Amino acid sequence: MSHPLFDLTGRVALVTGAGGGFGGAISVGFAESGADLLVTDIDSNTLQRTAERVQKTGRRAVQVVADVMIPQDIQTIFARLDQEFGRIDILVTCAGPAWTTRPENQSLEDLDRTLKSLGVSKFAFCQEAGRRMLAQGKGSIINLGSIASVSALGRGHVAYGMGMAAVVEMTRELSTEWSGRGVRVNAILPAQVPNENNGLENRMRSNAILRDTFLRGIPIGRLGKSEDIIGPAIFLASDASSWVTGVILPMDGGNLAKNAGGSHPGMPGETASL
Secondary structure, three states, X not given: OOOHHHOOOOOEEEEEOOOOHHHHHHHHHHHHOOOEEEEEEOOHHHHHHHHHHHHOOOOOEEEEEOOOOOHHHHHHHHHHHHHHOOOOOEXXXXXXXXOOOOHHHOOHHHHHHHHHHHHHHHHHHHHHHHHHHHHHOOEEEEEEOOHHHOOOOOOOOHHHHHHHHHHHHHXXXXXXXXXXXXXXXXXXXXXXXXXXXXXXXXXXXXXXXXXXXXXXXXXXXXXXXXXXXXXXXHHHHOHHHOOOOOOEEEEOOOOOOOOOOOOOOOOOOOOOOO
């Protein structure tokens, strides 16, 4: 039996990037906790699969195929939300493509696109949801960030890291502005989580040492799974976190806690004496 503080019955959630690994897992997790959803993604096929999984729980899943980088598409999403539900209690901003390359080769056009994708478009969703939540006097916004906003990944992630740093600071600013009026704003920062949508597994297959590079930085001893985000998301969406706001929550298997020169049991290639 679950604690009633985690119950999302009667609440409406909007999840962007809902066809992806994180967005799909969060959408189904919210539905299993009682929420109805508006789910959106640029890929109609993956979005349909998520909607079907939600519907199997007995909850509603209204689908909107849209591009989060197009302002008119964002307006369409919220118009549909108002039409179908007339309210929003939870927003999760998962969607956000990035264009990465070595910094000396980074085009300003791709840098601009990445900053718009991760910073401007997420802000636009927060703004639209925030206006509605402020009018209600209550709501929870969860921004999906990355540990790349806290420490550098290298491997051409400069634009991605800059964009995710903007997400973190936006989260703090919106929390400061809105939490006193009932709207909590938090962020989750995943580390390496391969899934069928993000291509990380393919990159590890093509680079034999990349998996061990990741695992050397993760004391918990494994890479993440999309389902790992369900618990933190439900916590931040629910009344269980009613006094939690402005939090930047790593979901990283201990990555950020570990010094770059540190060691942990089972670390690949570890030969240093303890």
